[in-house]
Amino acid sequence: MTNHAVESAIREWKGLLGESGVVKTEDTNIGFSTIGAKRLIPAVLRPQCKEDVSQIMVIAQRWKVAVYPISTGNNWGYGSANPVQDNCAVIDLGGINQISDFDPEMGTVTVGPGVTQAALRDFLDQQKAEYLVPVTGAGPNCSILGNALERGYGITPITDHFSAVTKIEAVLPDGSLYTTPLSELGGSEIDRLFKWGLGPYLDGLFTQSNFGIVVNITIALAPCPETITAFFFSTKDDTKLEKLIPSVRAVLRTLSGSVVAINLLNSQRMLSMMAPFPENKAIDGVLPSHEIEALADKYSVPAWSGVGAIYASKEVAVAAKRVLKRILGPVTDRLIFINRRHVRAAQTIAQYLPGSLSTRLKGMADTLSGALEIMHGTPNEVALSLAYWRSGISPQPGVPKNPARDGCGLIWFAPLVPIRGKDARRYVQMIEEICPQYGINPLITLTTVNDRCFDSTVPLLFDRNNEVATNRAKDCYRALLSAAQKEGFLPYRLHIDTMDILGSEKSTCHLAEILKSAIDPNHVLAPGRYVSKIEKTGA
Template identity: 45%
Template structure:
């Protein structure tokens, strides 16, 4: 990197902001779960990293990048990240393959700039994490939920919304809960809505209350794109309801999937706004939460049927588990719980509720038993671990972030048992993880076709076929298939990438289309000559004429 460019960058930064091209600093941002450095044509590199401490610096850096773009010796591109915990999709690595990329780290922009306790609107900067918002709400006794995800407490709320992520709290679709965005297009022009610009009041509150603004809706252009940088975002938070219960419908027979799907759809349609999103997990996925890998964590092979049956018997893991939540007043929760119970009585299944007497008594019993006894008696150890996962899963439904879902990423990590479960960080810990996340119509025959498809393809590459369905609405589900592998094993890495590629290519022929892509897929899957991506490229040419921002991110041109 030229000393002249380094000097230009340092001159526009605030005193507390940092700029570094030191290899040890750059290496920290190149630790991904995806194994891209195992392939010569997929290796990324960084020229430097800039860590900002004030949102006003975003425009200064964009302006500098545009000014330098015409000089080959000074030209550089920017790749902004929030917390860089986009595990399985790229982590903190850049999408592009150029050698002049500077990572723009926005993780220290952690201000909660506005909160309206009456309306439940919160305005945050890019680095605000699930845990930071949770702490803020708790410290000030605000009875609102954090829009959590399974990625855990250290992940950025803003980045998840811009990736169109979702959760299982009442506001399932996180970008749908975004009411206002401010930021900068890549050419340096500030963005704020037309409503904000017209509002002559001092507080300018109305912009934060109305998602769609006035005129063409431009804020969607900041999502899954490389057209601009968001400096602040307003979210509409779901209020904590007076009462709550989660439900777990367990079906022992795998063939009951087709019968369960229309019942799930009925619940979502009839109790919209009362029942949150519903998850449907298969037996293997459930075992990954509670059991240890019977093959050993460093074995590159799938579980045998005998092992699955043995673990399922020991842990009483059903073939399918339906997980959902009911929010409302005590009377509403009581009535809806009974009606959901009646709906699923049509199936041979076991129905468990988090507010049932058996769960309450089990928790109280484990709480009063001494730790040495629980650790000494295997059955008590298993019960305690299951209750812990159960309770943490319930907390997520209540908008309380935790790391319970991160255990999955360590299924094939040879040192899995050596990590503190409260300090898990898949990228830093060397986990191997990719995601296949296709959309599927909420029809029983298509969901069965998908299940058989996953169970046929994944084992060919020694990848465990863990299956989860999450309802985005009553008519659409997203399935998150984790491709978990040993990152230290070159064959496992190669198999994982080949597995994902086959799933995507064969899945498209069946109508299973991903809603989200990792940084490698964005390079080879998208057709730059299609009408859609040609239109995107026209927008790119206008808003980023010098191509200085996130080259290749959701833009095959």
């Protein structure tokens, strides 16, 4: 790719999109990244419809200039809005933000890449539609479509967000439009209601790949249940983890459909939500065990905390509480049930308490309120504060949080772990041994993605303005990845600086690479993203 080719492509893109549709990187938030990655980006393209995207790809292929699509670019901890490789023009799809084909009876809706969690919530509220938004902790301004294509998940009833996708429409690398066979045959309505379509299932090829630019998806929404009750449990004794894990699995199997997901958090992860980071108490950036114990005692934080929600009718919810007490009671020190009414009461009481007691109760009630709103399918920024814990940066009041823009250092390590006590212990010991070696505090969450498997999210938090700390965090990720691979705890997604590991392993069948070379022989679309090119060898 030559400078002449890039300049020629940009000139044609300006003719297509106008001057305002092709902008310099420095005039946007694109280029910032919580993982400390920096890419050379020749231009940012802002299409407003799928036809624009199609023509962008035609021009890209003509000049063999690489492009990289993003939805909202808020891919915190995985690369944000940055391409995998240098010299890719970024296609910012945020302007394709239409919500269409909403079926209030069937609960399906079609969204473009720029539709955020907050936008879908507002739309459903305006429609007075009793459905839940598939929220995550990433915040209100993150893309519904982007999260589904990364195979993200949450704790609302449809936990696996891609499983809710019933239909995909995408622009292929040559600019042609991919639609599903049912829609091509005239069955667009039934296509929105049935995930698997007709013939080979191809929609999945567009997740975690570079086979096309998805311009809209149809998703099935979970209906609002009669009641939503959060439950919180904890154990002060770390040695009880092995007994707690099979009990979590038993809850999911016994209450399938009512309790869909459970989070387990270690004490340091809980403290990151409740207390400012005591920098003066840290040694090489890491809190010593006695300081952790002192903080945990001050804030009444146990060794392990758990949270989940009951989505059910009133009668079923009553029965579910009894089951939870029976299964979790013997392996926990505390099990409580909380709904919105309880939180409002606590917030009211806090107003009449003196000094620090009032502050502490209000802080706890506000955190619980944020967690409950997420369980109700309403996005908020309560979990996003984590990214700021080690940054020394205070978000501006009234300004939406943006960890990449604001200078936060965050890399997500997100491996899969079997829901077995002995495997969870092996995994926790691995994290607790490796992270402190690199100045990283081991903050651990275990989230059930089904009744067999956890996805663990470990935030590697660091000072992004410190080059040494940034490099150590990157080294920590590589060390964790290497150790986890030996132990069998592989990640469910990768960040942009580690996608090379997929091309480093020998395989007898490079099917993904073969497909990529067939539909994008010039490797113009998102080169290096999960699927790389086949390296040809001589005879």
